Amino acid sequence: KAGELGSGGFLFYRDEMDQRARERLRLETELREALAGNQFELHYQPKVSLRSGRIVGAEALIRWRHPERGMVSPGVFIPLAEETGLIFDIGNWVMNEACRQIRAWDDAGLSMPPIAINVSARQFDRSLPGRISDVLDQHRVEPAQIMLEITESLLVRGTDGVIAIMNELVAMGLALALDDFGTGYSSLAYLKKFPISTLKIDRSFVVGLPYEENDCAIARAIVTMAQQLRQEIVAEGVETPEQMAFLRDLGCDQLQGYLFSQAVCADEFARMQREAKRLMVSR
Ligand code: C2E
Ligand code: MG
Numbered sequence: 001k002a003g004e005l006g007s008g009g010f011l012f013y014r015d016e017m018d019q020r021a022r023e024r025l026r027l028e029t030e031l032r033e034a035l036a037g038n039q040f041e042l043h044y045q046p047k048v049s050l051r052s053g054r055i056v057g058a059e060a061l062i063r064w065r066h067p068e069r070g071m072v073s074p075g076v077f078i079p080l081a082e083e084t085g086l087i088f089d090i091g092n093w094v095m096n097e098a099c100r101q102i103r104a105w106d107d108a109g110l111s112m113p114p115i116a117i118n119v120s121a122r123q124f125d126r127s128l129p130g131r132i133s134d135v136l137d138q139h140r141v142e143p144a145q146i147m148l149e150i151t152e153s154l155l156v157r158g159t160d161g162v163i164a165i166m167n168e169l170v171a172m173g174l175a176l177a178l179d180d181f182g183t184g185y186s187s188l189a190y191l192k193k194f195p196i197s198t199l200k201i202d203r204s205f206v207v208g209l210p211y212e213e214n215d216c217a218i219a220r221a222i223v224t225m226a227q228q229l230r231q232e233i234v235a236e237g238v239e240t241p242e243q244m245a246f247l248r249d250l251g252c253d254q255l256q257g258y259l260f261s262q263a264v265c266a267d268e269f270a271r272m273q274r275e276a277k278r279l280m281v282s283r
């Protein structure tokens with residue numbers, strides 16, 4: 001065997017590489033099985049208005065209920081799905097499932113806020129608007145009932161092609177949010193070129209509020225800029241009342257985080273909404 005020819009260090013390295021490659025391959029195979037075998041679910045995390053204290057939206061977050069491993073985090077499998085191209089099928093599944101759920105809520109007479117759907121940069125191609133339009137039609141869902149969250153890496157690609165697709169989505173009546181804002185490399189000059197209605201401050205800047213001076217400065221700068229650009233501003237990963245108070249004073253519009261709720265299953269989210277639970281946002 002080839003391995004026996006190498007030094008001890010080489011062998012160790014080889015084994016580790018092999019193991020990682022095997023693990024990836026297994027995960028990829030299992031992702032395909034998950035799609036075929038209905039192992040994915042969408043959970044919904046409320047977005048709370050700082051003005052009214054009410055739930056004004058939710059983000060759909062994919063969950064993988066693995067038959068042996070239990071819940072697998074999207075942080076683990078979405079990057080792999082992006083690398084392998086499986087994100088196209090998974091993305092289609094997410095779009096379809098979200099619209100199916102919205103239709104089911106409508107049919108049950110529930111009035112639900114807009115649902116935000118995450119779209120990977122790799123899914124963002126010329127066929128996207130048409131595919132979304134088909135799914136909306138199929139489930140008789142209005143464009144205003146969903147919105148799309150896209151990541152900053154897409155702006156870096158910053159071509160006219162990307163802007164054209166965004167404009168097409170906006171013309172269809174879809175709102176676009178820029179996710180994880182502040183973590184990418186997009187320059188401020190880029191921002192105004194894109195038809196984006198909402199900025200989401202990344203959790204990494206929220207975590208240190210209100211004690212870390214740098215996080216405070218960054219959060220303040222992002223909110224000020226978003227206000228100048230007339231964009232709605234959502235802070236993600238809000239876990240403490242102190243973070244909430246700071247973000248409220250800055251003039252942030254919406255908060256999302258464990259302080260209010262984790263992502264919950266569809267029935268649980270409907271229950272929260274039905275009770276019109278007025279989340280206590282102290283003023
Ligand atoms: P994201 O879009 O930035 O979603 C926010 C993540 O932060 C979610 O993790 C959410 O559960 C978590 N989070 C929310 N509030 C808090 C908080 O107060 N504290 C902490 N520690 N975490 C909080 P999740 O569900 O594990 O998703 C991770 C990432 O996976 C998402 O980041 C998104 O980029 C991606 N993802 C999830 N679902 C989808 C999907 O359907 N399609 C695509 N393309 N990507 C998805
Ligand atoms: Mg998101």
Ligand code: MG
Pocket residue numbers: 179180200202236
């Ligand atoms: Mg985010």
Ligand code: MG
Pocket residue numbers: 180202203236
């Ligand atoms: Mg994030």
